[in-house]
Amino acid sequence: MSHRCVVLDDYQGVALEHVAWSRLEGVHVSAVREHLAGEDLVAALAGADVVVAMRERTPFDAALLDRLPDLRLLVTTGRRNPSIDLDACRERGITVCATSALATPTVELTWALVLGLARHLLPESRALAGGGWQTTVGTDLAGSTLGVVGLGRIGSRVAALGQAFDMDVVAWSPHLTAERAAAAGVRAVGKEELLASADVVTLHLVLGPGTHRTLGADELARMRPTAYLVNTARAGLVDTDALLAALDAGGIAGAGLDVHDTEPLPADHPVRTHPRVLATPHLGYVTADNYRTFFTEAAEDVAAWLAGEPVRVLT
Incomplete structure (x- = not known):
């Protein structure tokens, strides 16, 4: 079975450089550089069963989740993300995982x-x-x-x-x-x-x-x-x-x-x-080592979910 993974808000165009996403067999990974909302966001995520969200840049509320019937795994970079409605994800059977973050x-x-x-x-x-x-x-x-x-x-x-x-x-x-x-x-x-x-x-x-x-x-x-x-x-x-x-x-x-x-x-x-x-444009977490942590662990989250043993689970 093939899977589609979309990495959102990759402003600098570096998300796919920080980890060998190709190790995820059967997963096509793409990244979106511009910030999307509304219909543009829904269109970009159509057919994606895995989404990687960069911190709190893109809110995932119940209304948006209802527009994404294929979504099964939502990975957020960082330890928590108040922009994700965890209850709504739980109700829809969407697994939410996190990553570590450097202080x-x-x-x-x-x-x-x-x-x-x-x-x-x-x-x-x-x-x-x-x-x-x-x-x-x-x-x-x-x-x-x-x-x-x-x-x-x-x-x-x-x-x-x-x-x-x-x-x-x-x-x-x-x-x-x-x-x-x-x-x-x-x-x-x-x-x-x-x-x-x-x-x-x-x-x-x-x-x-x-x-x-x-x-x-x-x-x-x-x-x-x-x-x-x-x-x-x-x-x-x-x-x-x-x-x-x-x-x-x-x-x-x-x-x-x-x-x-x-x-x-x-x-x-x-x-x-x-x-x-x-x-400054929310640069607090934007460093090479932190991004390396984010995307390495995001790929690990996807691999673990595919294996049926998700890690760093928020819901």
Whole structure:
């Protein structure tokens, strides 16, 4: 029996280079580079019984699943994917499997954004390209305060690097204990104290009903006008309209954003051109080693499912 496997949202055109998909006997594997939705997505997946989704780029809800009667295996890169309706998949007999993911790529990009904001790398680079020379004064990280919101697998690593920069590191999350924070070498504080005291606030919470819009207008108003906000976690943690308003009013100095409410970000979205925003197109997990992990394990998931013994099963 032959199988059709489609890899979605392969923006860089590298999905088929990272693993020998040809080892999957009887499986024809193709990749789609552009982001598809609606009828275009349904047409691209017609006849496919296996789909590999790149993180949360393409939502799979009940309505879409009803349009894909041949789908039997859905593989998501990464450990979880809230864009997949697992209950709907279970009801339709669709197996959902995951892959591992490295924490370090997102940690590294977080610090790229922190450093880029603190040293005004974007405006300085643009000024230099236009013939200018030294137009801003950078912010010192040593001796300043880093506020880590979410001290989990990624947040704890970000906190450790903050200490390496000689920053005072404080942390908060809804269930963080003083003992767990101390084990990571940081101080647990309340959310209000973190926002009021931090020179850099960086978000690393899992998005869920209890964390949606953790930072709204009231919370942003507690931050220092000289402080920076960095979000490499999920866009839904922040009220984007309130953030843009705070930036326009000078309520905070700047924001580094790798995640966005709509992805790809619309061409006319103000985040793309805001002078106080350093924005990247959700690059936190986009590294060679992470992609190698994603696609190697995705192929393993397909092989195990074909053998009747699926692995890394979400449902």
